[in-house]
Amino acid sequence: MAVEVSQPNAGQRFELLYRENRTQLLGYFLRRVGDPQDAADLLAHVFLIAWQRRDSLPPADEQRLWLYGTARNVLANHRRKRSRELSLADELGNALAMRGGFVNHAESGIGGEIRAVLQRLPEQDRELLMLSGWDGLTPAEIAVVLGRQPATVRVALHRARARLTALLNETELCGEVKA
Numbered sequence: 001m002a003v004e005v006s007q008p009n010a011g012q013r014f015e016l017l018y019r020e021n022r023t024q025l026l027g028y029f030l031r032r033v034g035d036p037q038d039a040a041d042l043l044a045h046v047f048l049i050a051w052q053r054r055d056s057l058p059p060a061d062e063q064r065l066w067l068y069g070t071a072r073n074v075l076a077n078h079r080r081k082r083s084r085e086l087s088l089a090d091e092l093g094n095a096l097a098m099r100g101g102f103v104n105h106a107e108s109g110i111g112g113e114i115r116a117v118l119q120r121l122p123e124q125d126r127e128l129l130m131l132s133g134w135d136g137l138t139p140a141e142i143a144v145v146l147g148r149q150p151a152t153v154r155v156a157l158h159r160a161r162a163r164l165t166a167l168l169n170e171t172e173l174c175g176e177v178k179a
Contacts, residue, residue: 010054017057018047021067028071033078042078046071089115092133117167125160132157 025046029039049070050057058066093114118126131142139157143150 013057013060014051014054017050017063017067021064022047025067025071028068029075032075038078042071042074045074049074086115089118092118092130113171114168117164117171120167121160121163124156125163128153128157128160129164 022043026039026043029042030036033039033042046067050067057063118129121129127146128142131137131145132139137145139154140150142148142157143153146153148156
């Protein structure tokens with residue numbers, strides 16, 4: 001009587017693929033993005049794609065290269081997204097500077113400093129300021145988006161702008177605020 005050897009199922013094949021390649025792919029991302037958290041996120045994204053396509057992956061001897069090709073595409077998308085985010089942050093800083101009565105330092109190269117100041121604000125403040133500055137929404141429109149009362153949004157937006165002004169004043173990025 002012959003012993004029947006069972007073939008691994010798709011989940012087991014995926015687990016093996018992950019164990020055999022995760023360290024090398026993590027190194028690939030670390031060398032390219034530098035930030036361990038970003039590298040881990042990118043690695044997770046590659047294996048999410050692999051999991052979603054686990055039933056149609058290439059033959060075992062081609063899977064490693066397929067993973068690297070996927071990693072390259074994921075990294076390219078990450079870089080494009082990051083570039084857009086930085087560009088939008090610069091635009092927001094400029095819009096806030098113009099609307100808030102701040103001195104416009106867009107041409108002096110301090111966009112990164114403004115982004116850093118924005119990151120110091122509570123998430124709710126950043127969201128209000130971005131909806132207003134980036135997206136050009138009025139307080140009434142923001143109220144609809146957030147499911148709040150317009151009066152509440154107006155007050156919250158006013159307070160967020162005041163906190164932003166205070167932080168900018170602390171960092172000496174802001175000139176005299178117009179009364």
